[in-house]
Amino acid sequence: MPKKEKTKESSGGKFQWILFIVIIPLIVLVIVTGTILYIAGFDLKKPLQNIPVISSLVGSDDTSKTSSSHNDQSDAELKELKKTIKEQKNELEIAQKDLKTSDEEIKRLNQKISSLEKTSKNDANNTSASDSSTNNSSSSDTSGNNASGTTSDGAGSSNQKPKGKIVSIYESMDAGKSAKILSELSDKEALKILEELSKNKLTDILAKLTPQKAATFTKELAKKEESENGGGQ
Structure with missing residues (x-):
């Protein structure tokens, strides 16, 4: 031990x-x-x-540097990916806004077309009704003239029918176009047509004529009105 x-x-x-x-x-x-x-x-x-x-x-x-480099690269790639996603999102929003604007524009144009078609249809119906009314009036005048049994009335009825058609055409025509056509006719022929027009249509057409033509027709129409009023008295 x-x-x-x-x-x-x-x-x-x-x-x-x-x-x-x-x-x-x-x-x-x-x-x-x-x-x-x-x-x-x-x-x-x-x-x-x-x-x-x-x-x-x-x-x-080297290992630490490599690891740090990989981390930096990953961060850069992540930032780039986020940037790309944001840009694509913005582009998608812009495309959606453009699509919405296009849809609204198409809808507005369709409404405008429908409105124009409706207006055109109404104008055609009004013109047809006006022509029918004028033809009925002419037929009534012709029947009255035939019932009188006089030759002069028969001749007058034959002249009245085409005259009524011409007047109805001018009534439905644009005032500017009517004024242009009447300017090409003789004053006598133009006065015959103007005498049969309504006051509103006559006023519109005289406003579209040249001052010289308007003054001439106004003077002649006034003379005829005075003579008719004097004859009635």
Whole structure:
């Protein structure tokens, strides 16, 4: 027993001697040397990376740089993708607005076409009704003249029928066109037509004629009206 205890004490003393005399001073020397070299500007990472155990603790600059580069690239790609999505979204909104505007324009044009068709149909119906009324009036006048049994009345009825058709044409015609046509006729023929027109139509046509023509026709119409009024008295 005493021999074993002496052996343990001897081995423990050697370990302590090695620890305090060799290992600790060596560690202190390495630390001091590394500090001096680091302050002097030497890169200690490269030599340490060659040591198997320490290299895993020190790490590699290339690895960190590569990782940082990948992260930067991923961030750039993400930003570019977000930008592309935003641009496509804006383009989609613009396309939807254009489509809505086109639909509204088409609807407006269709309404305008329907309105014009309705107006044209009403004008055609009014013209047909006017022609029918004029023809009925002419037929009535012709029947009355035939019932009188006089030759002069028969001749007058034959002249009255075409005259009524002409007047109805001028009544339904635009005032400007009527004035242009009447200007090409003789004053006598034009006066015959003007006498049969309604007052509103006569006023519109006289307004479209030249001042000279309008003055001539107005004067002749006034004379005839005075003579008719004088004859009636």
